[in-house]
Amino acid sequence: MIQLVPRSGNAPLWQIATPVLAVLATMLVGGLIFGLMGYDPVAAIRTIFWDPLFGPASGYSRPQLLVKAAPLILIASGLAIGFRAGIWNIGAEGQYIIGAITGAAVALALYPLEAWWLFPLMVAAGMAGGWAWGMIPALLRNWFGASEILVSLMLVYVAQRVAAWMAFGPMRNPQGMGFPGSRNLQQYPSAANPELIAGTGAHWGVVAAAFAVLATWLLMSRHIRGFHIRAAGTAPRAARFAGVNPATLVAFCLGLSGALAGAAGLFEVAGPAGQITDRIGVGYGFTAIIVAFLGRLHPVGILLAGLLLALTYIGGELAQLTMGLPAATVQVFQGMLLFFLLGFDLLTRFQIRRRITA
Amino acid sequence: MTADVFRATGIGKSYPGVRANDDVSFSVAPGEIHALLGENGAGKSTLVKMIYGLVRPDQGQMFLSGAPHAPHDPRAARAAGVAMVFQHFSLFDALTVAENVALGMENPPPRRELSARIAQVSRDFGLPLNPARRVVTLSAGERQRVEIIRCLLQDPRLLIMDEPTSVLTPQEAELLFATLRKLAGQGTAILYISHKLDEIRGHCDRATILRHGRVVDSCDPRAHSARELAAMMVGGTMRQIDRSGRQAGEVMLEVAGLSLPAPTREGTALKDVTLTLRAGEILGIGGVAGNGQEELLAALSGEARSAPGRILLEGRDLSASGPDARRRAGLLAAPEDRLGHAAVPDFSLTENTLLTAGPRKGLVRRGMIDHRGARRFAEEVIAAFDVRTPGPGTAAKALSGGNLQKFVIGREVMQAPRVLIVNQPTWGVDAGAAAAVRQSLLDLARQGAGVIVISQDLDELLELSDRFSALNEGRLSPPVPTEGLTLDRIGLMLGGAHGMEEARI
Numbered sequence: 001m002i003q004l005v006p007r008s009g010n011a012p013l014w015q016i017a018t019p020v021l022a023v024l025a026t027m028l029v030g031g032l033i034f035g036l037m038g039y040d041p042v043a044a045i046r047t048i049f050w051d052p053l054f055g056p057a058s059g060y061s062r063p064q065l066l067v068k069a070a071p072l073i074l075i076a077s078g079l080a081i082g083f084r085a086g087i088w089n090i091g092a093e094g095q096y097i098i099g100a101i102t103g104a105a106v107a108l109a110l111y112p113l114e115a116w117w118l119f120p121l122m123v124a125a126g127m128a129g130g131w132a133w134g135m136i137p138a139l140l141r142n143w144f145g146a147s148e149i150l151v152s153l154m155l156v157y158v159a160q161r162v163a164a165w166m167a168f169g170p171m172r173n174p175q176g177m178g179f180p181g182s183r184n185l186q187q188y189p190s191a192a193n194p195e196l197i198a199g200t201g202a203h204w205g206v207v208a209a210a211f212a213v214l215a216t217w218l219l220m221s222r223h224i225r226g227f228h229i230r231a232a233g234t235a236p237r238a239a240r241f242a243g244v245n246p247a248t249l250v251a252f253c254l255g256l257s258g259a260l261a262g263a264a265g266l267f268e269v270a271g272p273a274g275q276i277t278d279r280i281g282v283g284y285g286f287t288a289i290i291v292a293f294l295g296r297l298h299p300v301g302i303l304l305a306g307l308l309l310a311l312t313y314i315g316g317e318l319a320q321l322t323m324g325l326p327a328a329t330v331q332v333f334q335g336m337l338l339f340f341l342l343g344f345d346l347l348t349r350f351q352i353r354r355r356i357t358a
Numbered sequence: 359m360t361a362d363v364f365r366a367t368g369i370g371k372s373y374p375g376v377r378a379n380d381d382v383s384f385s386v387a388p389g390e391i392h393a394l395l396g397e398n399g400a401g402k403s404t405l406v407k408m409i410y411g412l413v414r415p416d417q418g419q420m421f422l423s424g425a426p427h428a429p430h431d432p433r434a435a436r437a438a439g440v441a442m443v444f445q446h447f448s449l450f451d452a453l454t455v456a457e458n459v460a461l462g463m464e465n466p467p468p469r470r471e472l473s474a475r476i477a478q479v480s481r482d483f484g485l486p487l488n489p490a491r492r493v494v495t496l497s498a499g500e501r502q503r504v505e506i507i508r509c510l511l512q513d514p515r516l517l518i519m520d521e522p523t524s525v526l527t528p529q530e531a532e533l534l535f536a537t538l539r540k541l542a543g544q545g546t547a548i549l550y551i552s553h554k555l556d557e558i559r560g561h562c563d564r565a566t567i568l569r570h571g572r573v574v575d576s577c578d579p580r581a582h583s584a585r586e587l588a589a590m591m592v593g594g595t596m597r598q599i600d601r602s603g604r605q606a607g608e609v610m611l612e613v614a615g616l617s618l619p620a621p622t623r624e625g626t627a628l629k630d631v632t633l634t635l636r637a638g639e640i641l642g643i644g645g646v647a648g649n650g651q652e653e654l655l656a657a658l659s660g661e662a663r664s665a666p667g668r669i670l671l672e673g674r675d676l677s678a679s680g681p682d683a684r685r686r687a688g689l690l691a692a693p694e695d696r697l698g699h700a701a702v703p704d705f706s707l708t709e710n711t712l713l714t715a716g717p718r719k720g721l722v723r724r725g726m727i728d729h730r731g732a733r734r735f736a737e738e739v740i741a742a743f744d745v746r747t748p749g750p751g752t753a754a755k756a757l758s759g760g761n762l763q764k765f766v767i768g769r770e771v772m773q774a775p776r777v778l779i780v781n782q783p784t785w786g787v788d789a790g791a792a793a794a795v796r797q798s799l800l801d802l803a804r805q806g807a808g809v810i811v812i813s814q815d816l817d818e819l820l821e822l823s824d825r826f827s828a829l830n831e832g833r834l835s836p837p838v839p840t841e842g843l844t845l846d847r848i849g850l851m852l853g854g855a856h857g858m859e860e861a862r863i
Contacts, residue, residue, distance in 0.1 A: 235698045243660070
């Protein structure tokens, strides 16, 4: 029989070492898989992890790094706060989609009005939409004890149907010649989320992500609410004793992560995506879960992990284009990352012992 | 020497950074009730864990009836004739007594035969118990009987009891001692671990005293006073508790008709609890575990809210206020469970001050934490309450039970509360730390605060409190002055023991 026995000493160094090890193991095993499939493993790994930043086409792909990393970091910052408290929002993808829809709705309703306050209003509406979508699992948990994991996850699929309905129905571009999809917000100056500095890919979402990293770091390390969140995650009774109302905490965490995911959705629809389509959700909400864990639920870690996962997106696409690797490569890589991270985590906290049973 | 049931020679055991046992030698004769006495962390648990096969010694040898005893797991220890009753029970609530007993046996006989044997043993040893009852319906004392019967069915040569009376009423404890006596009379050796010196003096034949992992003395406990025994344990003279200088002043806390439903299925509902607490007064609340102690503390600390007009602090209605507002007003509490309720195990002591001291110590300003202030306050508590720790950055879970308890009580006392409620302030705490905690509560009362001590340690309640109330199934009895109160009378106030009548037949 194989047993897991807790290790006594738990060096803080492992906290940092395990994500690095997980990345290395992913590269190694990924290369192995490519090799077995008949590709050159070294070239494949280089294409995914090196070329987007320093390869021949990096002029195009480097700005993409921030474009992809911004929503991941923005969403993961919010998720990490809930995860620290033991509140599991798995449905950021849904909150992202709804935020994109409510934010875009403001612009589409006021089109073609041009005003400086339009974009800020859209951001507020996007956050409100994500917040409201996050409050559904929160209230269901507080009122009926429903699992926020299941409810938030299932609401992703509801949100996807809502997006399809919007793209084919109420939000369809009247001048779009019947094609599904809303007006393109990039061509609507007051509503657009443009590249702020040419060639960097930095749009308002990048600014918001940087702000989110700073704000969540302040919250978790300096503010009493962050203290309460951490306490609730490791010792719920002690948190109650300290004066934390569990229901309020559930609403706060799900609401905050929903609002940040909604903001990410709005920045995306007003910027890189440009319009509401039935495919507005591209999986950032799920990938952000990996980002949060790979970043150890710490703002700085999330920043680095967000950039890394963004790299796998871009590198995966590049490998698909230049080497003909399958499109699923990115997902395989992201899945392996999480798998190895959780595996190494387990091994740093427990040791495996074989016990011979008589 | 081969006449001994159990003998240990030169036992040593080290954990990283700690020498838990060092050259421990002692022996237990047949029919002897042998006490293992020592402060928390003196190495008692490590020692019995080695005898029971949970831990293996680094040095030394053990012998059971003359044969070498080196069990590599509890199963081997049981096969060799060692049985142990733990402080915490390992019973399945949903199963019956007989089913629970069967689960702990290697080769359980058929159910009917087993029930008959349980009935037989329970008659023989005066342990009233119905094999068909579900464990969930049993009191703590009855649950312990299930554990004891489970052990007795193995015909042990050595029975180890780890603080068995901590969950019992005095009457139930007497019943237990009668059983142990009978068992010893049949030649079984009993190793008895306890903090309660009076109990050991009353019932044990020999005592081996451990301090810092070493045997410091071995004596006949009946030939020594409790004070002398305590001095041997601590290695110095005990501090005398000073009760003087207090006067009951005006009413600080009033609880009127407080009723609350049980918070969980296993919990206890509070029924019409009424009490009055004056400045400078200590009110003792006794009762067997699980009769509403935790619920009462939660209702007073603010973790559970109540209907308006139920809880008044200096005339102010705090019934609907949360813990933060109550602390601001001066109503502070220290729950029983140190790790996970009174303190966050993974947090440092500095961070743990923030759990309760934010409002009164100004450690949180407009939501932002004053880390430096928190650290300073933690250092103050550590210094004033002699908390043994490398520093305020140490995690709460790294402290021994007694030291963490001193920290938890100190954290509340040093916030200068108007009223302080403590639950089991010295549970599992060594004698030296217990005396310090009790003295700090008396000092607090002398300075004009009201103190409520909820405890299962009746000696502690008699020592500290001016008035005594019993908590029984969520009901609080009217208070009686502790002056002249006997343990017998208290036992009756606690609702007597469960199933006592049966036992006297």
